[in-house]
Amino acid sequence: MSLGEFELISNYFLKTCNNPDLIVANGDDAAVIRSQAHLAVAADTLVSGVHFPENADAALIARRALRVNLSDMAAMAARPKWFTLSLTMPTANPVWLEQFSRGLFADAERFGCHLIGGDTTKGPLNIAIQVLGEIPADQTGLRRSGAIAGDLMVVTGTLGGAGAALESDLCADWDNESEDSLLRRYWLPEPRLEFASHCQHLIHAALDISDGLLADAGHICSQSGVDAQINLDCLPLSTEVMDCWGVRAGLRAITSGDDYELCMAVPQPCWAEMQKVARKLDVPVTILGEFTPVSGSLPSVTMLDNRGKPIEISSSGYHHF
Numbered sequence: 001m002s003l004g005e006f007e008l009i010s011n012y013f014l015k016t017c018n019n020p021d022l023i024v025a026n027g028d029d030a031a032v033i034r035s036q037a038h039l040a041v042a043a044d045t046l047v048s049g050v051h052f053p054e055n056a057d058a059a060l061i062a063r064r065a066l067r068v069n070l071s072d073m074a075a076m077a078a079r080p081k082w083f084t085l086s087l088t089m090p091t092a093n094p095v096w097l098e099q100f101s102r103g104l105f106a107d108a109e110r111f112g113c114h115l116i117g118g119d120t121t122k123g124p125l126n127i128a129i130q131v132l133g134e135i136p137a138d139q140t141g142l143r144r145s146g147a148i149a150g151d152l153m154v155v156t157g158t159l160g161g162a163g164a165a166l167e168s169d170l171c172a173d174w175d176n177e178s179e180d181s182l183l184r185r186y187w188l189p190e191p192r193l194e195f196a197s198h199c200q201h202l203i204h205a206a207l208d209i210s211d212g213l214l215a216d217a218g219h220i221c222s223q224s225g226v227d228a229q230i231n232l233d234c235l236p237l238s239t240e241v242m243d244c245w246g247v248r249a250g251l252r253a254i255t256s257g258d259d260y261e262l263c264m265a266v267p268q269p270c271w272a273e274m275q276k277v278a279r280k281l282d283v284p285v286t287i288l289g290e291f292t293p294v295s296g297s298l299p300s301v302t303m304l305d306n307r308g309k310p311i312e313i314s315s316s317g318y319h320h321f
């Protein structure tokens with residue numbers, strides 16, 4: 001059973017939206033929105049077989065696709081407001097589409113973000129979402145470039161869960177009623193939107209960790225012109241991640257991606273206040289180390305062992321200096 005393009009769009013993706021800032025809604029040649037705020041714009045594409053297993057639950061694919069985009073808004077301290085969906089799929093399967101759109105709209109509602117347009121084409125399954133968020137005109141949002149030497153490196157949540165889930169071979173079979181928290185970490189990352197908007201005045205620089213802490217902390221360093229030292233023993237690892245990876249959990253967690261937690265540069269005097277806000281919002285926060293003046297020719301990230309000695313990370317494993 002297959003649907004025509006227009007039937008498909010109107011059945012699954014055109015929903016009434018009564019937001020007063022939506023001047024022309026989904027269904028015209030373009031949506032028109034009103035904004036007094038600064039608009040933060042981000043896009044992320046999920047390719048089947050690359051970013052998620054081919055036969056996974058359609059609702060989870062939709063929710064993950066939206067959440068990774070919302071995480072970029074959190075990393076900018078923007079409030080997500082609108083999104084578009086460019087959907088490419090091999091066939092128009094009503095059962096799949098029903099699940100996909102149900103998952104998508106459930107999370108869209110939960111995070112207060114409205115679908116205002118998109119595109120639908122035939123081809124290998126590919127989900128491209130673009131999200132627009134608001135930053136009040138008197139604020140600048142959060143960037144990667146504001147870290148200074150002496151700032152603490154702080155992360156939200158725990159690390160490595162999504163990467164461990166991907167290795168479990170069960171990713172494609174998870175139905176989100178089950179309690180497996182590693183698979184939940186992979187499929188339903190929690191964009192730290194509330195936390196970022198409440199804490200932005202306590203943060204010098206931030207990004208969301210999509211490619212692994214080591215690489216992403218490196219982005220803050222290179223864009224801020226600082227080094228960073230991370231204590232391997234300080235990494236927030238869940239018991240599930242420790243069970244999965246054993247003694248290598250820390251080193252695996254720093255190079256595994258998809259956790260979508262925030263990595264931040266926090267001035268030391270702001271840490272106590274951040275902890276207070278985090279407790280109120282029930283968001284775990286952990287100090288991993290600190291940003292330091294650049295010591296070599298380029299900004300770099302150093303991992304330290306429990307005696308404070310640098311650990312060399314290489315593809316063939318790790319070696320103490």
Ligand code: ADP
Pocket residue numbers: 009013014026027028029030085086087115116117118119120
């Ligand atoms: P056009 O040919 O003018 O680009 P389309 O026929 O592609 O328009 O789409 C018709 C309307 O449906 C547009 O308003 C578009 O934004 C919306 N639309 C198309 N695909 C999607 C989708 N996957 N999700 C949400 N809206 C969609």
Ligand code: MG
Pocket residue numbers: 028029030
């Ligand atoms: Mg048109």
